[in-house]
Amino acid sequence: DAGITQSPRYKITETGRQVTLMCHQTWSHSYMFWYRQDLGHGLRLIYYSAAADITDKGEVPDGYVVSRSKTENFPLTLESATRSQTSVYFCASEDVQGSYEQYFGPGTRLTVT
């Protein structure tokens, strides 16, 4: 399917466990982003990537790790999940060759118990 997909869509995990959220885009956009959405905060940028093997921190990077070995994939890992990381996570890619629109994935709702 064309577009940007995220998996899983829903995840429940326990405090202290490692969990990886996957993001895949089919447009070959160079830039990709991870945001978290929490009530009262809107969306906040966690990490972003300019290309394979190039990543940079956003506003709230603590407790998260990212990698980008291939242009189309941008996984986000919570190395030791905490309850404060319960959130909805959105991945996005940006068309920097044209509209500069960020296309968002459907989101992953993560609950840490």
Next chain:
Amino acid sequence: AQKVTQAQTEISVVEKEDVTLDCVYETRDTTYYLFWYKQPPSGELVFLIRRNSFDEQNEISGRYSWNFQKSTSSFNFTITASQVVDSAVYFCALSEGDSGYSTLTFGKGTMLLVSP
């Protein structure tokens, strides 16, 4: 540091009313971009508009219009003749600089409820 304020947490209107969603931003850059996104109850984020800091012309797209005023650091969004399908959370966002990509700072969003 950049900041976006959407002071209206929730707005309720009756169908066919016009409604304006306010957005005030703060930035020290002279080059920046402003965005609006819509998040319907289904949860996805839908891009509505991107405007650069050098273009203060108002934009109209169907029932949607945007008023950008640098003098008041505002980028307000108006829906004319609102419809039930307009019910959603609307986010204003800002990206500073002209790096060729956008690291978005979002406001907290305004929930719009349009009743029949």
